[in-house]
Amino acid sequence: MATFWTLGCDADHPQRIAAFWALALGYVKESGFDEPDNASIVDPDGPAPPLVS
Template identity: 60%
Template sequence: MAMHWTLGGDANDPHALAAFWASALGYVLEPGYEEPAGASIVDPAGKGPAIAWLRVPEAKTAKNRFHIDIRVTSEESPDMAARAQIIRDKVRALTCLGASVVREQHYGDALGHVVMLDPEGNEFCVA
């Protein structure tokens, strides 16, 4: 039987990161979680893991060893132009929320994924 689990991370502003990632993933703030030095988001359908952040005094200083990949398309999509547009639309929405683009990764002529940074500089990918 699979266990319920939470992905945990450090943050300078856990509430701001929770708001960003809730919007990015279609999650909601965890009901009843009212910690000034922490924040948590959950899948409203109850299927995905919770994600939580705790306030730490130091800033991020190195590349993530673990990161989130946001999958907005199927890699098996035969219409690569439509797939690329869906990815770019999500990237545009995330930049409006405070993320930034690092680079696009192409596989041959096709867009594979876009590497981005969340508002605190944590790497993630959109595919």
Template identity: 65%
Template structure:
């Protein structure tokens, strides 16, 4: 059996990031977690890891060493046309939630993924 784990993150505004990532991933606020300087979200189906944020005083200052990839196309093998359609449909939804598009990356001429920033400037990809 796999070990349950939580991805712990720093944030300037932990509740803002928790709300963004809950909407982006289909997660919900962790019941019973009530901390003004922290926030936690969980997979409502209990399959994915919890993700938590703690308030820190310093802003983000460098590239992430770890980031989340949102895999809208699921696992391969992929129909490349459908995969690109799913990625292009998801990106504007994330922009509406507060994300920023950085760039598109192509693999052999097909859209591979889109690099984005969450509301605090943390990199993530939509693939």
């Protein structure tokens, strides 16, 4: 059985945090999360969980 999950966190500057972790993990920004108050990055290859702030 597969388990799907998303890691979420609270951040004062979600776009900056997402940019840092995207670079560190090799993730990319998820489309549709361009607002200053939220961000989401995803594994471009698909198997790793998304990170959301």
